[in-house]
Amino acid sequence: MRNNRIAALFAGASLALTAQTFSSLQKSAKPLVLKSQGSFYIGGEKSEQTRVELGGLGPGGHIAVNQMYVRYMEPHRNKSNVPVVMVHGATLTGKSWETTPDGRMGWDEYFVRKGHSVYVPDQVGRGRSGFNQANINNVRAGTAPATGLPNLLRFSDEVVWPNFRFGLTPGAPFSDEQFPVDAVDELSKQAVPDLSFGGVPTPNPTLKALSDLAGQLHGAVLMGHSQSGPFPLAAALLNPAVAKGLVLVEPGRCPANYTDEQIKTLATVPVLAVFGDHRDIATGISTRPSWQESFNTCQELIRRLKAAGGQAEMLNPPDQGIRGNSHMIMQDRNNLQIADLILKWIDQRVSKRKK
């Protein structure tokens, strides 16, 4: 019956959207005691724009662009634990790490409850970080060609289902699926247009912003997911001293083109790659051959880092008998079980590390 209801969502006849209600959110029995919480921006620069570029309101002038929004929570008792920065993937925002689609606690709060300060950015170009709208307004005014528009990426529900490994066919979950598929519409709502590919400067300002954030925190674990899976590696190369640990959650790929010098630098920082289950599926509407390829690129990076004396590991839940995890592993029904494995790694490999 559950599957029938989900299948109906994809039937196309109805555009109804299942709705989460506030009362359906699960509340913890224990209060959350924070030393502080709030938000701030990292980086950014001034751009001088014309009246047209600003949308016509007032004369030309300056605006801030390429800044990165960060929301944070510091636990009241943090035992000087290392801060953790959680970066979201393509077409998503920091919401990825908050309350799950089915209303359970997200990793942002769970890591705080485990004594870590947590910092959740929106990548430059998305969410509360905004984006540079000048090109779009120029095209609208006819002063620039339409080909100069950024490509605004969205994943359809039908693409998400197999690619995020909820099941082979939209509406039909794997029998052991850990993603809360009844609430898949809530994941759909989390998506925003993604300007990363053509609408954000190169190199992506998010990389330096992550490195600068880690510096301001006097060291942090950097965690990326999917599109941002390799971002912690890139940020560590900018300033390895403040990258205390790198957690690559379901990265689209682990880079294969690092020089030996770069590998030597990255080998000074503990690295953990984390993958879900069902990586071998390749469907007709899948955008990639399989996630096993991504896994393999990370195995190869781990091999290179270890050969250079690094502390690099793979967290492959099926090896521990944990089955059915999806690409959205931080939202899966067993998300706190996976979090505990990452927290244990941070404790052993980062917090207790011999300098």
Added chain:
Amino acid sequence: MRNNRIAALFAGASLALTAQTFSSLQKSAKPLVLKSQGSFYIGGEKSEQTRVELGGLGPGGHIAVNQMYVRYMEPHRNKSNVPVVMVHGATLTGKSWETTPDGRMGWDEYFVRKGHSVYVPDQVGRGRSGFNQANINNVRAGTAPATGLPNLLRFSDEVVWPNFRFGLTPGAPFSDEQFPVDAVDELSKQAVPDLSFGGVPTPNPTLKALSDLAGQLHGAVLMGHSQSGPFPLAAALLNPAVAKGLVLVEPGRCPANYTDEQIKTLATVPVLAVFGDHRDIATGISTRPSWQESFNTCQELIRRLKAAGGQAEMLNPPDQGIRGNSHMIMQDRNNLQIADLILKWIDQRVSKRKK
């Protein structure tokens, strides 16, 4: 010297951007004890889009559009106080209500510390609520005319300064200015492209989402600011039973075209309009004659509501000897003093209201 530094920001020669650091944020001495915190979406619908409209990744399919992101915090001890929903203004996001540009506590946390659950949305079309990108991708592909593009609005720093009443001339604050002008660059970073005028359906889905949110909370005080200043009134007309109080902070206008029937409905809900100081300025690059006009439209609405038996009031800080408040009154240096006046009104007019 302070003014010299600010003036330099507008000199045009340098595009440097002053930066806030995490260590500069002020922390409260008292921990924040939450019953719960998290985020969720209200509303939304499914849109079937083509491959081009989705940015070319995979075949056509369905995505969610027009949903509204809401972040919330519930205090551990809330004494059954009425929840408060805080909606941001044009070109901004829910960040408006969080940590101030100069790193002080925002109204979101302050109201929680005063015992109210607080809900901070991003308006549909902005921030973590995303926007419908289909038109933009169609124009990029040449399948739609450039004139179909939404107008993406941004306020320049030069337009913000006099319009938000930091002073007559960019870089030169009023002598009694309450906005933390040294941190004006941090306000600039809070801005995102605003699709409200042409890129969001009519009526704006945010209005029903606010009403639905208040319904889910079994009643709430709805607070709007600037562009969204009149939103609480519109949401109350959709469902007056769940609108327990309406706080209109520096609304662009109070509507003058309500029917007597609508006034009768709105008169069943307590209303408070809140304005800052220096409303009479009108500069060459100001986009409006003066904010005194906005004030006057709200005085007229208050008059109509009171004539219909309603409980409607104006909070005009200068009347109480509080001078120098800006359009961003929730971020002003005396923001908690203003918050206390609103909290007192909620306590007297909403919480203690005879049914």
